[in-house]
Amino acid sequence: MHGLTRNSRDFEELADHLARDRRVIVPEMRGRGLSDYAKDSATYTPLVYVADVQALLAELELGRVIAIGTSMGGLMTMFMAAMAPGQIAGAVLNDIGPQVETAGIERISGYVGQGRSFPTWMHAARALQEIQSDAFPNFTIDNWLEMAKRTMVLGQNGRISFDYDMAIAEPFKDTDNAAPPDLWPAFDALKGAPLLLLRGELSDLLTEETVAEMARRHGDMKSVTVAGVGHAPTLDEPESVAAIDELLARIA
Structure with a gap:
C-alpha cells in the first residue's frame, strides 16, 4: 500500500519479483492513479482507505494477507491490524512508525496538493x-x-x-495544528504477526529511537536500515528485497 501522494507504480518491480510464487494485489487508494476521485474530499483519510481495502479483500475472499505499506500505507497496515484482528499475517512497514516526526510532516505538507x-x-x-x-x-x-x-x-x-487528486491535501492540511494522535495502540495490534521495518538512513519521519521502541514492544520485529536514502526507500534496493524475501519465507 502506497504513500500519501503515490500510487501502485511504486511497487512495480517488487510486485513482479513477489508474483513469481505469490498472489500480489497492489491497490491504488481513492484519488490516486486509476482509482476514481472522491466526491467528498473529507473522505481522503487513512481510515476510509482502510475500509476501501477491506472491502476489496472481502470481494476477493481473502481473509488473511501479508501487508506491505510505505508511509501512509504503513499506517493503514497498523489500522487494519487494530480493526480486524487476525487479518494481518505479517507486515512490512516502510519508513513509518507510530511516532511520526513533525519535520517530515511539515516537509510533506509543503508540497502536497500544489497542482x-x-x-x-x-x-x-x-x-x-x-x-x-x-x-x-x-x-x-x-x-x-x-x-x-x-x-x-x-x-x-x-x-x-x-x-493524484489535489484535494487529498485538504484533510491532511486540516490536521496541521492538531495534536498528533497516539498511534502506539494501533502498532501494538501487530503483535503476533512477523514484522519487518525498513528505515531510510536519512529519514525525517522515523527516528532510530522510535525504531528501538517498536522493536522492544513488538518482540518479533526485524529492522533494516537502507543506506543513503531518506523517506522513503523505493523497495527495489537489494537489502530491502532480501529482507522482504526473508520475512515472506517465514510465513506459510
Whole structure:
C-alpha cells in the first residue's frame, strides 16, 4: 500500500519479483492513479482507505494477507491490524512508525496538493530533484526520470502533472495544528504477526529511537536500515528485497 501522494507504480518491480510464487494485489487508494476521485474530499483519510481495502479483500475472499505499506500505507497496515484482528499475517512497514516526526510532516505538507505541471518529463524530473534531493542524494537524472514516471502522468492537455487528486491535501492540511494522535495502540495490534521495518538512513519521519521502541514492544520485529536514502526507500534496493524475501519465507 502506497504513500500519501503515490500510487501502485511504486511497487512495480517488487510486485513482479513477489508474483513469481505469490498472489500480489497492489491497490491504488481513492484519488490516486486509476482509482476514481472522491466526491467528498473529507473522505481522503487513512481510515476510509482502510475500509476501501477491506472491502476489496472481502470481494476477493481473502481473509488473511501479508501487508506491505510505505508511509501512509504503513499506517493503514497498523489500522487494519487494530480493526480486524487476525487479518494481518505479517507486515512490512516502510519508513513509518507510530511516532511520526513533525519535520517530515511539515516537509510533506509543503508540497502536497500544489497542482504543479510541467512541459516535459525532464522538467518534471528536475522538479522532483529540487523537492527531494535531501532524501535521495545519490540519485542520477535517470533515477529522477523514473520517479517522475511513477508519480506523474501525461494529461490530455499535453502537460505532465502529479497523478493524484489535489484535494487529498485538504484533510491532511486540516490536521496541521492538531495534536498528533497516539498511534502506539494501533502498532501494538501487530503483535503476533512477523514484522519487518525498513528505515531510510536519512529519514525525517522515523527516528532510530522510535525504531528501538517498536522493536522492544513488538518482540518479533526485524529492522533494516537502507543506506543513503531518506523517506522513503523505493523497495527495489537489494537489502530491502532480501529482507522482504526473508520475512515472506517465514510465513506459510
